[in-house]
């Protein structure tokens with residue numbers, strides 16, 4: 001405690017100079033900028049904090065998503081994920097994330113109307129999709145075309161106008177499924193299916209993905225509900241890699257389309273949005289239930305990882321994985337079981353009993369079962385990160401909105417510790433020698 005101000009503080013003694021500094025503590029955190037006062041000489045830059053990958057650095061104050069990784073708690077705006085998955089819908093959860101409150105009946109109707117009536121994309125965007133190679137990855141198409149929307153809505157650049165931001169949010173939430181489905185249809189050489197405004201958000205997405213010759217597509221209610229829940233589970237996860245990209249790019253105030261494209265690109269990486277695909281590959285490689293003990297033995301010996309297990313934040317069962325596992329039965333009843341499921345169940349059973357996994361607090365994460373469900377629903381593996389991107393769009397937008405309203409936020413600009421050469425004399429090319 002700082003005796004003079006009664007504020008909790010940290011006392012830092014610089015052993016280089018013997019000087020003592022009182023650093024205020026607020027919300028269990030110290031401000032990095034307070035360390036700048038710590039110097040040996042007056043003309044020095046001052047002390048910085050080094051934190052590659054931001055493993056222990058808070059970049060914002062947020063009121064959107066709360067995670068307690070030790071207890072396995074995930075809440076959106078204070079509502080437990082389990083309750084939202086049980087009682088809410090994806091669009092209602094999207095409203096909650098963006099606006100901070102669950103909508104009243106009238107607010108909800110208006111919200112659904114707005115999202116439903118912004119689903120079409122300009123024909124030129126469709127032509128752009130058609131111009132990609134036949135085997136283009138749908139995630140690459142999605143990132144490119146969402147960036148291209150920037151050129152169709154030039155007014156979106158007025159990012160400090162709240163009404164304008166809301167209009168772009170409607171468009172993005174509404175158009176991401178259309179871009180995603182058109183990208184998929186292109187990759188399988190099928191004609192695009194235009195949005196059907198009579199269907200729910202999820203029902204329409206399934207329609208655009210899978211409709212073939214039916215005059216009117218009717219989604220299977222079990223699959224519609226399951227995908228809705230999966231979208232709720234993926235809607236936000238505080239300051240992860242893609243959200244940090246959204247905030248970082250958005251901090252220089254471009255329109256949200258290019259910022260969402262950057263977030264989509266971050267999600268494309270196998271360390272972020274691609275893990276459920278890796279789970280499927282692993283299960284196929286194991287091949288059958290009998291080979292599970294041998295596979296676990298190899299993992300324990302350091303030969304590869306058990307994909308879909310472990311998490312940087314969750315040190316207990318990922319609450320999203322629990323919900324997905326419960327839902328899997330209903331989905332497999334509608335689709336027929338995924339033969340890889342019994343390998344997954346056996347893998348989980350054995351791993352949870354093994355000391356190696358218990359002592360390292362490795363539990364199934366959201367990706368352990370989601371890929372199995374997506375595959376059973378008929379989504380090809382390439383579409384898994386695309387599904388993630390559609391669901392996460394509202395989380396990115398909510399975080400972007402919060403950043404723009406936060407008076408403390410500025411253009412993101414980390415510091416570095418420079419370790420390179422200094423002040424070298426320029427030498428003409430014919431005189432250069434390499435040691």
Ligand code: ACO
Pocket residue numbers: 271272273275299304305306307308309310311312313360362365366367
């Ligand atoms: N299988 C086997 N061992 C593991 C696993 C795993 N899946 N995950 C961690 N470990 C071990 C590590 O080898 C390490 O052991 P050691 O202490 O003997 O060296 C220890 O557990 C700690 O692991 P770290 O890599 O330090 O943990 P970190 O928090 O950096 O990694 C991560 C988290 C990347 C998720 C990791 O658990 C992993 O690679 N999991 C598999 C991939 C995966 O499922 N990713 C999806 C995450 S969810 C999402 O992004 C939506």
